[in-house]
Amino acid sequence: MPHLETMARVQAVIRICLKLDADTALPAEMLLMGGAHDIDSLDVLLIVTELEREFDIVITDGAMQPTDLSTVEALSLFIDGLRTAASTAGD
Secondary structure (H helix, E strand, O other): OOOHHHHHHHHHHHHHHOOOOOOOOOOOOOEOOOOOOOOOHHHHHHHHHHHHHHHOOOOOOOOOOHHHHOEHHHHHHHHHHHHHHHHHHOO
16 A cells, blocks of 8 residues: 555646546546546656656656556555655665
């Protein structure tokens, strides 16, 4: 399970990028690709760019797999993993 703070920030980024209002539910298990909001490649690019900015991280080419974009939870876990790796590398 991802950190609750990470999940909330990822949900906020998705809401902004997809122009969803604050009342739109984005549960952890919600499918991103093929789901209710069916994100496309341009949405992915926008979301990744905003996540990099929000979390002050760099998502390198090939680091993200399609499964990392399967659900809100999977995306949040991916971000947690990058943040953990970055903080470990800085130690």
